Amino acid sequence: xxxxxxxxxxxxxxxxxxxxxxxxxxxxxxxxxxxxxxxxxxxxxxxxxxxxxxxxxxxxxxxxxxxxxxxxxxxxxxxxxxxxxxxxxxxxxxxxxxxxxxxxxxxxxxxxx
Amino acid sequence: xxxxxxxxxxxxxxxxxxxxxxxxxxxxxxxxxxxxxxxxxxxxxxxxxxxxxxxxxxxxxxxxxxxxxxxxxxxxxxxxxxxxxxxxxxxxxxxxxxxxxxxxxxxxxxx
Numbered sequence: 025x026x027x028x029x030x031x032x033x034x035x036x037x038x039x040x041x042x043x044x045x046x047x048x049x050x051x052x053x054x055x056x057x058x059x060x061x062x063x064x065x066x067x068x069x070x071x072x073x074x075x076x077x078x079x080x081x082x083x084x085x086x087x088x089x090x091x092x093x094x095x096x097x098x099x100x101x102x103x104x105x106x107x108x109x110x111x112x113x114x115x116x117x118x119x120x121x122x123x124x125x126x127x128x129x130x131x132x133x134x135x136x137x
Numbered sequence: 138x139x140x141x142x143x144x145x146x147x148x149x150x151x152x153x154x155x156x157x158x159x160x161x162x163x164x165x166x167x168x169x170x171x172x173x174x175x176x177x178x179x180x181x182x183x184x185x186x187x188x189x190x191x192x193x194x195x196x197x198x199x200x201x202x203x204x205x206x207x208x209x210x211x212x213x214x215x216x217x218x219x220x221x222x223x224x225x226x227x228x229x230x231x232x233x234x235x236x237x238x239x240x241x242x243x244x245x246x247x248x
Contacts, residue, residue, distance in 0.1 A: 057236055066240030067181075067223060080235050115181065117236070125171050125183040126236055 030116050030129035037106055037136055045101040045132045049118030056099050057126060058091055061113040106136045139164050141226050143239035150214050151247050158209040158242045160224030170200055170207040171225040214246045
């Protein structure tokens with residue numbers, strides 16, 4: 025596709041369940057970012073992948089959160105044993121070069137009930 | 138550490154008035170600065186890059202290294218400018234290329 029695609033668009037899960045969120049970046053983009061967007065909290069950085077370098081995981085809020093990027097393309101963000109405070113919009117972005125800026129997906133709205 | 142500060146959560150102006158959205162940053166090197174905008178029910182999109190020194194939709198932003206600021210300005214605000222605006226900072230690629238955002242400023246342009 026032409027843009028960054030995220031799936032699912034919406035996810036409702038029960039507290040304690042695991043969830044997987046998927047991001048398909050723009051083809052050829054070497055950098056991939058995950059953010060969490062909550063009301064009044066802006067964009068909270070979670071994790072950053074750049075090519076074959078070790079990912080920057082410094083933003084992951086707890087060890088329940090993990091992410092993979094397979095083959096330098098598709099990425100999956102996994103949240104284990106979800107909690108109500110995990111409810112937010114999870115955004116993925118990709119970029120070809122830093123100076124060009126990043127392109128964002130439409131987000132996955134996660135609701136933990 | 139990289140940090141972006143947007144001091145105003147909400148900025149309300151009347152149509153035709155000038156608008157300035159403030160952004161201050163903290164970074165030890167020479168950063169890349171960006172402004173992103175999110176209109177209602179749309180995805181976040183890039184508005185401006187400091188390196189291109191461009192004007193988009195009448196908005197401009199100048200990097201002031203002395204004041205570590207990258208304020209976004211428009212001389213005459215329009216109702217369609219109402220949106221969330223995020224200032225962002227990045228290093229120069231590789232492990233420095235992470236993109237850090239401020240908490241955003243909601244701009245409301247009243248008729």
